[in-house]
Amino acid sequence: xxxxxxxxxxxxxxxxxxxxxxxxxxxxxxxxxxxxxxxxxxxxxxxxxxxxxxxxxxxxxxxxxxxxxxxxxxxxxxxxxxxxxxxxxxxxxxxxxxxxxxxxxxxxxxxxxxxxxxxxxxxxxxxxxxxxxxxxxxxxxxxxxxxxxxxxxxxxxxxxxxxxxxxxxxxxxxxxxxxxxxxxxxxxxxxxxxxxxxxxxxxxxxxxxxxxxxxxxxxxxxxxxxxxxxxxxxxxxxxxxxxxxxxxxxxxxxxxxxxxxxxxxxxx
Amino acid sequence: xxxxxxxxxxxxxxxxxxxxxxxxxxxxxxxxxxxxxxxxxxxxxxxxxxxxxxxxxxxxxxxxxxxxxxxxxxxxxxxxxxxxxxxxxxxxxxxxxxxxxxxxxxxxxxxxxxxxxxxxxxx
Numbered sequence: 001x002x003x004x005x006x007x008x009x010x011x012x013x014x015x016x017x018x019x020x021x022x023x024x025x026x027x028x029x030x031x032x033x034x035x036x037x038x039x040x041x042x043x044x045x046x047x048x049x050x051x052x053x054x055x056x057x058x059x060x061x062x063x064x065x066x067x068x069x070x071x072x073x074x075x076x077x078x079x080x081x082x083x084x085x086x087x088x089x090x091x092x093x094x095x096x097x098x099x100x101x102x103x104x105x106x107x108x109x110x111x112x113x114x115x116x117x118x119x120x121x122x123x124x125x126x127x128x129x130x131x132x133x134x135x136x137x138x139x140x141x142x143x144x145x146x147x148x149x150x151x152x153x154x155x156x157x158x159x160x161x162x163x164x165x166x167x168x169x170x171x172x173x174x175x176x177x178x179x180x181x182x183x184x185x186x187x188x189x190x191x192x193x194x195x196x197x198x199x200x201x202x203x204x205x206x207x208x209x210x211x212x213x214x215x216x217x218x219x220x221x222x223x224x225x226x227x228x229x230x231x232x233x234x235x236x237x238x239x240x241x242x243x244x245x246x247x248x249x250x251x252x253x254x255x256x257x258x259x260x261x262x263x264x265x266x267x268x
Numbered sequence: 269x270x271x272x273x274x275x276x277x278x279x280x281x282x283x284x285x286x287x288x289x290x291x292x293x294x295x296x297x298x299x300x301x302x303x304x305x306x307x308x309x310x311x312x313x314x315x316x317x318x319x320x321x322x323x324x325x326x327x328x329x330x331x332x333x334x335x336x337x338x339x340x341x342x343x344x345x346x347x348x349x350x351x352x353x354x355x356x357x358x359x360x361x362x363x364x365x366x367x368x369x370x371x372x373x374x375x376x377x378x379x380x381x382x383x384x385x386x387x388x389x390x391x
Contacts, residue, residue, distance in 0.1 A: 013380040047383040048333060051352035053281040058387070087380050162335035171339060197298035200332035201384040204377050205366055209302050209330070238378045 003033045005078040006126070007069050009042055011088040018084075018234040024259035025084055025128055027268050032138045034131065037076055039068050045091040056105055060112050062095045067116045069123045080124050082131065086160035086233045089127040093166040096125060127160055129176050129232060130168050132262070136183050143184055144267035152261065153191040153226035153253075154178050155217065157236040161195060171195060177230060177258060184265045189224040193217045198239040207242070214243035222251045230258045272319040272357065279353035280346070284314040287345045293337035303327045307337055307347040314350070328354040329365055329389070359391035366390055 006029075014022050029036050043061040050058035066081075073079045083089040099106045100121045110118055132139065154177040161171040169176045174194060181188050196217050199210025218240060221229050231237045240255040269277075277283065287308070294306035305313070305325040313322040328351035338346040358365070366389040368374065374382070 011380070012383065013378045017378045044383060046387060047380045048387045050387075051333065051349045052279045052356055054279060055356070085380065087384075158332075158334040158336070162339055164339045197332065197334050197336075200334070201381040201388065202332065204371055204374075204381045204385045205389070207372070209299070213298065234378050235380050235384075238381070 003035050005035045005037070005076060006080050006082040006131070007072055007076060007078060008036045008038045008082045009045075009065055009069065009088060009092070010038060011042075011083065011085045012044055013087075013234045014084050017238070018257075021084060021234065021257045021259055024257065024263045024268070028139075028259060028262050028266065029131065031142055031266060031268070032135045034135070036082060037072070039065070039072060041068050043068075045088045047087050047091065049091045049094045056108055057112070059095050059098075059105075059109060062091050063099075063109055063119060064113065064116060066092060066095065066123050067113070067119050070119060071117065073123065079122050080126055082126050082128065084128050084232075086127060086157060087235070089125060090159040090162075090166055093125040094163075096121060096123065097165060127168060127232075129160065129180070129258075132180050133168075133176050136180060139180070139262070139266075140183050142266050145265055147184075147186055147261070147265055150228050150261070151187045151189060151226045152181055152228045152230050153189050153221035153224060154181060154194060154258075155191070155221075155229050155231050155236060155240075156194050157231070157233045158195060158197055158200070160232065177232070180258070181230065181261065184262065186261060186265065189221075189226045191221065191224055191226070193220045196220075198236045200235065200239075203235075203239050203242060210239045211243045211246055214239045215247060218243055218247065218251050218253055222253050227253055228261070229253055229255045230261055231255060232258055270317060270319055272323070273314060273317060275357055276314060276319065276350060276353045279356055280350045282344070282346045282349050284311050284345060284350060286343045287311045287315065288343060290342060292340050292342065293347045296336045296340050297331075298334060298336065299330045299332060302330045307331075307351075310354075311345060311347055311350065323354055323357060327351065333388070355388060359389075362391060364390040
């Protein structure tokens with residue numbers, strides 16, 4: 001059987017602020033024989049899905065990326081598009097869904113794109129967590145190091161799980177990350193703030209709001225006995241770390257990407 | 269119906285009159301404590317035609333479109349979508365809510381946060 005292949009859309013933040021997240025993720029996928037090819041050309045997804053009925057223009061960047069993926073899908077023999085950033089995942093998946101429900105919108109958006117071929121809505125957008133979940137048995141077989149002393153509060157953030165129609169797990173009580181960590185022998189605490197908001201972009205212009213929101217998450221994790229918060233989003237990580245460094249008292253928790261834990265267990 | 273209110277309906281594709289004021293949106297909103305008017309009260313303002321009051325509350329600007337209220341709303345009023353319409357009514361008048369020169373540590377902010385804030389707070 002040929003190995004699984006995925007196209008990969010990194011997005012702006014992974015390439016600028018989260019290169020270590022990408023490096024570890026690609027290493028892990030390589031170990032479970034998943035071939036990943038980065039799109040040779042891609043555009044900004046827009047970070048936030050445009051919610052207005054008459055604001056289709058904001059979908060053009062995301063749609064161009066999906067068209068690029070469609071072209072390279074033929075060359076590479078897969079229609080699956082991997083994302084690491086949950087906001088990229090959210091936006092691309094919602095554009096896909098809305099275009100399939102509103103074919104007229106695809107006609108309108110196609111008017112903006114002179115050079116590109118028409119999108120046939122055939123790209124399947126995936127998040128890294130889904131790929132790890134689907135390969136959990138192979139990951140288990142690669143456990144090389146027993147990780148002791150690490151107690152994790154899994155933190156999912158908002159955009160991987162909301163709105164409901166793009167979620168790959170229960171938005172009220174997701175367990176995907178919990179299951180992956182437990183399967184690798186890592187201790188996980190019950191964490192009711194799994195999908196609390198970190199403050200999102202408030203950290204740019206209204207830091208106090210982001211710090212207060214993130215501090216609630218840090219304090220809850222500490223109160224639950226966790227010493228590590230595992231994240232999948234560069235913005236969640238930035239906000240939680242900003243709150244951590246501005247916190248007067250020692251909370252005894254650190255914030256790391258899920259991929260750091262997985263690669264540590266695999267001895268990478 | 270006022271012109272402003274018809275624009276809210278047109279931009280959002282949602283119907284504030286379907287709201288029966290259960291308060292679910294305000295109960296689940298992670299940002300409600302930073303708002304001067306909770307989400308369900310903003311929807312009520314729209315129902316009674318007080319669009320100016322809805323536009324002058326900070327609610328839509330504090331909202332980060334997490335979609336929690338949208339998922340939970342039992343009437344599919346989707347306050348988080350209506351707030352996008354309220355933002356756009358202001359932004360499309362050429363009023364920006366963010367001044368880049370006043371952003372502290374703009375170099376260290378993750379790109380996605382800068383893109384996000386530009387999308388939501390500037391026209």
